[in-house]
Amino acid sequence: MYQKILVANRGEIAVRILRACREMGIRTVAVCSTADKMALHAQLADECICIGGAKPSESYLKMESILSAAIASGAQAIHPGFGFLSENARFASLCERCGIDFIGPSAQCIADMGDKAEARRKMQQAGIPVIPGTENAMTDADAARRFADEIGYPVIIKASAGGGGKGMRVVEQPEQFEEAFRLAQRETQLAFGDDHMYVEKYLHPVRHIEFQILADRQGNTIHLGERDCSIQRRHQKLVEEAPAVFLSEELREEMGKAAVDAAKAAGYYSAGTVEFLVDSRNHFYFMEMNTRIQVEHPVTEMVTGVDLIKEMIRISAGEKLSYCQSDICVRGHAIECRITAEDAGRGFLPSTGTVTELHIPGGNGVRVDTMLYNGCEILPYYDSMLAKVIVCGRNREEAISKMRSALGELIIEGVTTNRDFQYELTGSDEFAAGDIDAINERLQTEDMRRR
Structure with a gap:
């Protein structure tokens, strides 16, 4: 070690x-x-x-x-x-x-999964369904538009490098394509130093479901169940849950096997995430593989009891996985809310300042991952995420109650945060009903109104 x-x-x-x-x-x-x-x-x-x-x-x-x-x-x-x-x-x-x-995984694996065309090829060879899209990254807007015209609208333009919603645009009509493509290129160039783009068929409505993978250097690969990351604003995740309540056991088993097969096809070791889109007919499609630990990894830790960071370290040191697939048992329901230095009332404008008062909630089944302390300075140079509030209950209803309680107790003074926004979202009738489409539609409408 x-x-x-x-x-x-x-x-x-x-x-x-x-x-x-x-x-x-x-x-x-x-x-x-x-x-x-x-x-x-x-x-x-x-x-x-x-x-x-x-x-x-x-x-x-x-x-x-x-x-x-x-x-x-x-x-x-x-x-x-x-x-x-x-x-x-x-x-x-x-x-x-x-x-x-x-x-983390090997440099070759990172390169292969970061190259969306190569990732698609590997998944297709492994028999995993993929979304129709360009085979190779493109920089020419005219050529990209011709491809979009062939597969039909709406389409989504995605950055070859990076993620997190940067360099991503949904295009509904042909006449909107070239401007959207160039805007996405400029954004991804600034964020990642790369202006190569992909074009894919845009599926809507869909659920964004990801499976947590662990694999060692000895060829042992398991999954730790799924996370539902469907609530997003401008392709940025807001709330994550485990497990996904809409998945049947049959579909969960099928997707879990596909995730393990994907990791094996990539020659993967370490912790990673295989991301899928699931349409209204419960057909799922490989979207991408994240070759790193995810922001939302705590919800999986809460329902499985597995410390993913420690497993990554052990795997890197050459040890075998501490678990086999039969050891993994999902208990209860976990929810994570991301707390950011953003003013939701002003179009989620970034906020900076010095934390003058801080109270972190606690209690049974409540976890807060943060870098905050009284007197710390929130700077304009970095990502706006300040903390993650994670709760786990016996079922989804109890988890929602715990989250509302924890958010109500959380105090961060001196900098504006999205705490109140998250409190209202998790207390809405749509969230209680699991009506993700209604939530995302409302978020999109509010964004358009602010613009």
């Missing part, structure tokens, strides 16, 4: 990884920007090394600086968390060349 791990991230996920390492008796190294010297992750690690300026391009995305910090500190492995360099094949390859373990 590793003696020392460097965490190449910030915010709540860096704190989450540091705590897992501490429980495993592993010493930790944090990296931080000049703006993050007083951040919680920088204070909790055994060592902290400042690697550059406030902007991510000057610090958390500087591969050479992170690797230099790992070598100088004697770290044997790097955990990338999510975002930043977590799905960067070049970074994983550089780690390998420097003799440092990348806690």
Whole structure:
């Protein structure tokens, strides 16, 4: 097992990884920007090394600086968390060349699954249904439009690199395509330094269902059930649940097998997520594979009792999975709400400031993953997510009650957050009924009205 791990991230996920390492008796190294010297992750690690300026391009995305910090500190492995360099094949390859373990899948696997065309080919070869779309990434708007005209509208334009809703546009009519394509290109170029795009048939209405995968280097692969991530605003997830209440046991078993087959087809090891779209006829289609830990991984941990971060570390160190498929049992129902520094009443404008008062809810079945503390500064350079409130109840009704109680107790003063928005959403009749389509339609209507 590793003696020392460097965490190449910030915010709540860096704190989450540091705590897992501490429980495993592993010493930790944090990296931080000049703006993050007083951040919680920088204070909790055994060592902290400042690697550059406030902007991510000057610090958390500087591969050479992170690797230099790992070598100088004697770290044997790097955990990338999510975002930043977590799905960067070049970074994983550089780690390998420097003799440092990348806690995640191989560089080749990251490259294959990051290349949407290659991912589609692998899934088709494995007999997993895929959404009709371009075989290769495109930069030419005219050629992309001709393809869209062939498969019919609506279509969705998606970035080849990255995710999180960036570089994504839904196009309803042909005359809207070229402008949408170029806007998506500019957005993905700014976010990921890459303007290659894909075009796919846009399915609506659908549920966004993802299966959590664990696989070791010895060829053992299991899934830990599904998460329903269908409530989204501008392709950004707002609320996640496990399990998905609409799935029959037959469909759950079929999709779980497809997820395991997908991971095996990709030659995958570590924790990962296979994402599917499920249409109104309960037909499912492979969407993509996330080759990293997900933001919403705690809901799976809550219903299975499996610590996914610790499993990632053990797998990277060469150990076999601690579980087989028959060991995985989903108990109860978990819900996660993302708390962001955004003003929902003003079109979700980002908010900054200093936290002047903080109260974190607790109680049986309540978990809060956060990087907040009294006096911490919320900066404009990074993702707006401040915390994740996760609850688990015996059933969905109890979980909703726990979430409402936890959100009502949560206090974050000094910066505007979306807490009240999440409180209202989880208390709505549509949410109680599981009417995701109605919720998403209302969110889309409100966005259009604000514009």
